[in-house]
Amino acid sequence: MNINETLDRILPTVARPARYTGGEWNSVVKEWGACEVRWALAFPDTYEIGMSNLGLAILYDILNRQEGVLAERVYAPWVDMEQAMRAAGLHLIRLATPTTDAKRLPQVVDGASGFLYYVSVAGITGKQQAALDSIDAAVRHLKSGTDLPIAVGFGVRTPEQAGAIGRVADGVVVGSAIVEIVGTHGSHAAPFVEEYVASLRAALEARETAR
Numbered sequence: 258m259n260i261n262e263t264l265d266r267i268l269p270t271v272a273r274p275a276r277y278t279g280g281e282w283n284s285v286v287k288e289w290g291a292c293e294v295r296w297a298l299a300f301p302d303t304y305e306i307g308m309s310n311l312g313l314a315i316l317y318d319i320l321n322r323q324e325g326v327l328a329e330r331v332y333a334p335w336v337d338m339e340q341a342m343r344a345a346g347l348h349l350i351r352l353a354t355p356t357t358d359a360k361r362l363p364q365v366v367d368g369a370s371g372f373l374y375y376v377s378v379a380g381i382t383g384k385q386q387a388a389l390d391s392i393d394a395a396v397r398h399l400k401s402g403t404d405l406p407i408a409v410g411f412g413v414r415t416p417e418q419a420g421a422i423g424r425v426a427d428g429v430v431v432g433s434a435i436v437e438i439v440g441t442h443g444s445h446a447a448p449f450v451e452e453y454v455a456s457l458r459a460a461l462e463a464r465e466t467a468r
Contacts, residue, residue, distance in 0.1 A: 260347075267341040276304040277338065285321040285328070292327035293447045294439075296320055299331045301352075307332045320439065325447040343368065350374055353399055355391070362402040372406040372428065373399060377413075393425045420460035431457060 268274040289295065298316055300307030307313060313330065320328035334342060334349075342349060348371030355378070357365055366373065377392050396407050409422050410430025419429045431454075438453055439446040 271337045287327045296328040304332045366403040416456045416460035423461045
């Protein structure tokens with residue numbers, strides 16, 4: 258599937274296609290292949306809400322000021338775009354949380370595709386960490402309601418944590434720990450991020466070998 262051709266086909270069918278095309282005033286355009294570190298700053302609401310969020314704007318500016326780092330913004334699609342994406346076979350990633358009970362789970366997985374993202378702690382991301390036992394139970398609960406792969410995120414900071422979670426889940430999502438590395442090293446962050454991500458990958462590969 259060519260994503261550009263798909264978007265060219267579906268964007269004329271939705272209201273306010275400019276929500277999805279970029280090109281805003283002061284937006285930053287970098288060569289994708291020239292950047293070693295690439296970010297997708299995902300805001301869990303529509304374009305009009307996310308574009309006015311000061312925190313998102315600050316992160317976008319800080320990251321794009323770094324050499325070798327690229328940051329793009331992504332927002333939740335409006336209802337018509339969601340329908341068009343489904344019809345075109347584009348994946349829509351749903352989130353589950355520790356409060357997703359048996360009654361709520363069917364509503365979460367209904368229409369989900371690609372994978373299901375389990376937010377392992379309640380509240381905001383950062384240094385909070387969920388106990389592995391609770392993650393294990395949650396992943397088993399989610400797998401009882403869907404055949405989609407389960408990726409676990411929030412509070413994952415060390416290779417040991419990533420490896421342990423990887424033994425029960427299909428994927429691991431890391432965010433805040435990388436943001437801290439960028440904040441510490443600024444324009445020199447790329448090799449430190451690369452080293453950190455490599456350590457996570459090694460832990461996950463060791464998990465696969467142990468299976």
